[in-house]
Amino acid sequence: MSLKIGIVGATGMVGAEFLDTLERRRFPVGELLVFSSGKTKKSVVFRGRRLDAPAVSIPALCSCDLVFFAGADEISKKLAPQLVQKGVWVIDDSSAFRLDSRVPLVIPEANAKALAREKRLIAGPNCTMTGLAVAAAALQKEGGIKEVRISSYQSVSGAGRDALAEFFGQAQDDACRLKFSASGRAPIFSEKPARFLPGKISGNVIPQVGIFDPAGNSSEEIKVAAELRKVLNAPFLRVSVTAVRVPVVRTHCLAAWIVFRRPFSVQKAARLLKKAPGIKFYKGPSYPTPLSCAGKYPVSVGRLRQGLGKSELCLWVVSDNLLKGAALNSVQIAEELLRRGWLKA
Amino acid sequence: MSLKIGIVGATGMVGAEFLDTLERRRFPVGELLVFSSGKTKKSVVFRGRRLDAPAVSIPALCSCDLVFFAGADEISKKLAPQLVQKGVWVIDDSSAFRLDSRVPLVIPEANAKALAREKRLIAGPNCTMTGLAVAAAALQKEGGIKEVRISSYQSVSGAGRDALAEFFGQAQDDACRLKFSASGRAPIFSEKPARFLPGKISGNVIPQVGIFDPAGNSSEEIKVAAELRKVLNAPFLRVSVTAVRVPVVRTHCLAAWIVFRRPFSVQKAARLLKKAPGIKFYKGPSYPTPLSCAGKYPVSVGRLRQGLGKSELCLWVVSDNLLKGAALNSVQIAEELLRRGWLKA
Numbered sequence A, B: 001m002s003l004k005i006g007i008v009g010a011t012g013m014v015g016a017e018f019l020d021t022l023e024r025r026r027f028p029v030g031e032l033l034v035f036s037s038g039k040t041k042k043s044v045v046f047r048g049r050r051l052d053a054p055a056v057s058i059p060a061l062c063s064c065d066l067v068f069f070a071g072a073d074e075i076s077k078k079l080a081p082q083l084v085q086k087g088v089w090v091i092d093d094s095s096a097f098r099l100d101s102r103v104p105l106v107i108p109e110a111n112a113k114a115l116a117r118e119k120r121l122i123a124g125p126n127c128t129m130t131g132l133a134v135a136a137a138a139l140q141k142e143g144g145i146k147e148v149r150i151s152s153y154q155s156v157s158g159a160g161r162d163a164l165a166e167f168f169g170q171a172q173d174d175a176c177r178l179k180f181s182a183s184g185r186a187p188i189f190s191e192k193p194a195r196f197l198p199g200k201i202s203g204n205v206i207p208q209v210g211i212f213d214p215a216g217n218s219s220e221e222i223k224v225a226a227e228l229r230k231v232l233n234a235p236f237l238r239v240s241v242t243a244v245r246v247p248v249v250r251t252h253c254l255a256a257w258i259v260f261r262r263p264f265s266v267q268k269a270a271r272l273l274k275k276a277p278g279i280k281f282y283k284g285p286s287y288p289t290p291l292s293c294a295g296k297y298p299v300s301v302g303r304l305r306q307g308l309g310k311s312e313l314c315l316w317v318v319s320d321n322l323l324k325g326a327a328l329n330s331v332q333i334a335e336e337l338l339r340r341g342w343l344k345a
Helices: A013-026 A058-062 A073-085 A109-115 A130-143 A160-177 A219-231 A266-275 A322-337 B012-022 B059-063 B073-085 B106-113 B130-143 B163-175 B219-231 B264-274 B323-339
Strands: A003-008 A029-035 A043-046 A047-054 A066-069 A089-092 A122-125 A147-153 A240-244 A252-260 A279-280 A297-306 A314-319 B002-010 B029-035 B043-046 B049-052 B066-069 B087-092 B122-123 B145-153 B236-242 B252-262 B279-281 B297-304 B312-319
Touching: A003 A013, A013 A089, A029 A058, A029 B323, A043 A252, A043 B145, A047 B049, A058 A073, A058 B087, A066 A073, A066 B106, A073 A089, A073 B297, A089 A279, A089 B029, A089 B087, A109 A219, A109 A322, A109 B049, A109 B106, A130 A147, A130 A219, A130 A266, A130 A279, A147 B279, A160 A219, A160 B163, A219 A240, A219 B049, A240 A297, A252 B219, A266 A279, A266 A297, A266 B312, A297 B059, B002 B012, B002 B043, B002 B073, B012 B029, B012 B043, B012 B066, B012 B323, B029 B043, B029 B059, B029 B073, B059 B073, B066 B073, B073 B087, B073 B122, B073 B163, B087 B323, B106 B130, B106 B219, B130 B145, B130 B219, B130 B252, B130 B264, B130 B279, B130 B312, B130 B323, B145 B219, B219 B236, B219 B279, B264 B279, B264 B297, B312 B323
Parallel strands: A003 A029, A003 A066, A066 A089, A089 A122, A147 A240, A279 A297, B002 B029, B002 B066, B066 B087, B087 B122, B145 B236, B279 B297
Antiparallel strands: A043 A047, A147 A252, A252 A314, A297 A314, B043 B049, B145 B252, B252 B312, B297 B312
């Protein structure tokens, strides 16, 4: 257990999942250096011991074998290249390098082959597309994917700690007003401005994740499409996404329609999904939900059906955005580096 | 104001919307007979006066000019044909007759032409497809619709009063537990059994509305597809639906991809939607949400974008399931009968 591991952004919400995941999966951490992402608390607990989380220190980070970044894009942009130059492995969960052609964007179950010994900076993908990429990769070899349409049901934790705290407050305010009107009507709640999301999310759904481009696509929708193409190594894949925030604490869901190059039966797809690594397949009439998948590692896939025609399948994909969509995926990349002997414990 | 109007199911949640809508739209009600759907309260208030709501009485109903049904399928099935035979106009909001080829299924903005003087039994559609049908009808003449893919974000009131009351209780229970864990993790809520929905809906989304057929489609998904074909008079329209319940009190949302027979630009679609009756069009970056549309009459359409290719459009459609999806649509049908002079005030 001689690995020296650093976590930048350890005091944030994803940071807490990193600590939990490293501990639960018995990752061979010899020494752990944790750094605050800034505004939140200044210490964390790992394996029952409290660790100080100071502001980032480049010399300290350079002494690590591997550093996980779980913070803002700007921090990764500034620090990651410096660390890599010093021979440190960097697994970056921000979106800073995901679409950089020199940087592998990796979901181990989908494209571990994108890893390369000389590429010490590795990006983890957007939390919304991770689950679908795992499922699509399991089907891709068999069918060749032509088109993907996705609508998302994204939890509030994907928008960060402040947004989630804001949601908690709204839901607590609403609770006492959840009652029928005197005349028996279902209550009508008003819109309210919010600070950390585009509007009130409690009792609402918001079809905006990020900001819109001139064509009307949100930044999240653009990320999902571009990252899916990169992870599936399918640069001409046609992808259309509608990204929607829902009043759920953690775990993102996707309804997806995948059009293949050839006919693809539900039976064959079910067989492939059942045996695919990292997937929990739900045979109908059972299906996964955010509550049944929160805190769990696998990507859950259910509601598998034929879409419009024999070459199209419908899927319902659920995965914990803070785990498979963030911390777990990064730790899995590190485990793969260990397995290959590129990183030595 | 000489019309004698009956409402069966007046004491339910949709019944309350009927009373409100008839009053707010100054529908020429001379006399109103209200009947309880059974288990709930036994009186209602209309125009400030309390009215008794006894169990249904066929002779009383037969004395009406027009009867609205806002109750269970079985009640409509049993009573509606008898009333029609007596010359009473019946507008049925249950699903009993929607797919009966002898019964017009009507959304006035979409297919008022399906009304016929001799067809006194008229069905109103499923609350989930109503909004989309209004939008699709506005585009159909121009483009010819080939395929529709829909994923829904359906509010709990669509599942009825008991389900909504159950949701209120769950949300109130959850409220005090909405906080970060000691280690800063986003809380993990457990699944819980529920009585009136397939699972706990507070803080969750559930991809099951109704029951599943052997192919894995839910009854709601099948209804939406079949009713959309009927209302759009497009028997060969290819429709794929994923119906999902979300923790919202009222108002359903749909993310839809519509494939047309020919290229259809966003600009042209925006022009058509802007001038279409019954539609409030949101130009980006603004968009409708359940909270901004609850209690409102129009169908709201936003997030209009090109889909995969020039012949496909993406839409985000929001409409109040208890109003345009139920009571309002029925009252609008009655207003159309008045306009045509088939029903005389």
